[in-house]
Amino acid sequence: MTRPPDPAPAARLRARVFFAIWPAAVIARRLHKEGERAHGLTGGRRMRRDTLHLTLAFIGDIPRERLDALRAAADKVAFAPFTFRVDRIARWRHNHIVWAGASGLPEELESLVTQLNSALADGGFPVERRNFAAHVTLLRNARGELPAAELAPPIEWPVGEFVLVESDPRPEGAQYRVLQSWPGVFGSQS
Ligand code: 2AM
Numbered sequence: 001m002t003r004p005p006d007p008a009p010a011a012r013l014r015a016r017v018f019f020a021i022w023p024a025a026v027i028a029r030r031l032h033k034e035g036e037r038a039h040g041l042t043g044g045r046r047m048r049r050d051t052l053h054l055t056l057a058f059i060g061d062i063p064r065e066r067l068d069a070l071r072a073a074a075d076k077v078a079f080a081p082f083t084f085r086v087d088r089i090a091r092w093r094h095n096h097i098v099w100a101g102a103s104g105l106p107e108e109l110e111s112l113v114t115q116l117n118s119a120l121a122d123g124g125f126p127v128e129r130r131n132f133a134a135h136v137t138l139l140r141n142a143r144g145e146l147p148a149a150e151l152a153p154p155i156e157w158p159v160g161e162f163v164l165v166e167s168d169p170r171p172e173g174a175q176y177r178v179l180q181s182w183p184g185v186f187g188s189q190s
Contacts, residue, residue, distance in 0.1 A: 035138030082109075
């Protein structure tokens, strides 16, 4: 018996969603290149270049009818465009992820996450209680050791917006679809 194909994400009753910042192609290329370098040492599965991102808040699986409330929560966030300096690459032993990020959490990024979490909590959405670990996953299932290293030169990532993304998990790797973006406004408090 053949199984009917899964419905397209937009036709499903539930959506797996998260807020993120998504790099422009030129930045994604550099991040991807760093992943390639690390892969030589650690092995593992490289994330596709067009899927590289930094998650600000992971919501998870929600009824699709709640998406408007999620959008309304994001509408409350005010931030000014900023540059995120990615200057570090490392591997987490506990989950075998190789990631790129920053040695310190930039104030603007922290503010964005704090505002988002607060608006999400007000909207009745689950909020991550663990400390925010700003990272772009480059490799999964990376079993070899990778000494944490500085990126020289660092990658200067201009952040002009944040996005709401729907994830469609597939055996060959998740597919992502941007549902909406919120641009930063110069002069906004962040
Ligand atoms: P990861 O790369 O560290 O796995 C889409 O799955 C995005 O949401 C990824 O950036 C992923 O982070 C993050 N994510 C997935 N599940 C999560 C969870 N339970 N808590 C926080 N972030 C999660």
